[in-house]
Amino acid sequence: DVKVTQSSRYLVKRTGEKVFLECVQDMDHENMFWYRQDPGLGLRLIYFSYDVKMKEKGDIPEGYSVSREKKERFSLILESASTNQTSMYLCASTGPNYGYTFGSGTRLTVV
Amino acid sequence: GQNIDQPTEMTATEGAIVQINCTYQTSGFNGLFWYQQHAGEAPTFLSYNVLDGLEEKGRFSSFLSRSKGYSYLLLKELQMKDSASYLCVRTSGGYNKLIFGAGTRLAVHP
Numbered sequence: 739d740v741k742v743t744q745s746s747r748y749l750v751k752r753t754g755e756k757v758f759l760e761c762v763q764d765m766d767h768e769n770m771f772w773y774r775q776d777p778g779l780g781l782r783l784i785y786f787s788y789d790v791k792m793k794e795k796g797d798i799p800e801g802y803s804v805s806r807e808k809k810e811r812f813s814l815i816l817e818s819a820s821t822n823q824t825s826m827y828l829c830a831s832t833g834p835n836y837g838y839t840f841g842s843g844t845r846l847t848v849v
Numbered sequence: 850g851q852n853i854d855q856p857t858e859m860t861a862t863e864g865a866i867v868q869i870n871c872t873y874q875t876s877g878f879n880g881l882f883w884y885q886q887h888a889g890e891a892p893t894f895l896s897y898n899v900l901d902g903l904e905e906k907g908r909f910s911s912f913l914s915r916s917k918g919y920s921y922l923l924l925k926e927l928q929m930k931d932s933a934s935y936l937c938v939r940t941s942g943g944y945n946k947l948i949f950g951a952g953t954r955l956a957v958h959p
Contacts, residue, residue, distance in 0.1 A: 778949055838892075
């Protein structure tokens with residue numbers, strides 16, 4: 739089975755801190771995605787990557803950046819965390835057949 | 850969710866049948882997924898419809914009408930563990946991008 743691992747389940751950070759969320763997949767998938775999920779809004783795409791060092795903005799990229807230096811790892815970076823970035827962050831990867839596999843999620847609280 | 854409409858909440862009784870409807874914008878459409886998400890957990894895959902018609906998989910079935918931009922998820926013989934959110938998800942262009950509905954929160958009562 740494909741495994742997608744997110745480094746932290748829960749995080750609490752202070753406003754203005756730089757925050758790194760890490761995601762690793764073990765099935766050699768090309769495509770990786772970062773979503774945030776908020777009540778009533780569903781999952782919204784922040785950034786995605788279709789190859790090493792390649793990235794594309796999703797629907798809500800403001801305040802975020804990403805890094806994909808290796809195929810298996812896709813990092814989400816909050817340059818200067820703000821309280822409106824308090825959310826559940828979900829990483830996913832997929833191969834050629836649209837089958838998404840999600841990580842277990844990181845619940846980030848910015849205080 | 851972007852251009853995807855599904856009811857916010859539904860309730861049903863254990864052992865009953867429930868149908869969760871979803872309508873979506875048809876432009877750029879390739880396929881329709883349903884995901885289940887329990888509270889505090891990641892979404893898990895339930896079904897994927899590309900062609901019109903009904904796909905049955907155990908207690909769960911999913912229907913698609915591409916011309917109408919309509920899908921439904923049918924859950925039979927409901928169990929308490931089926932209490933979860935059900936996400937209607939459509940494809941969106943290249944790189945396997947998906948668009949998620951906001952989800953339908955289903956509560957199953959004894």
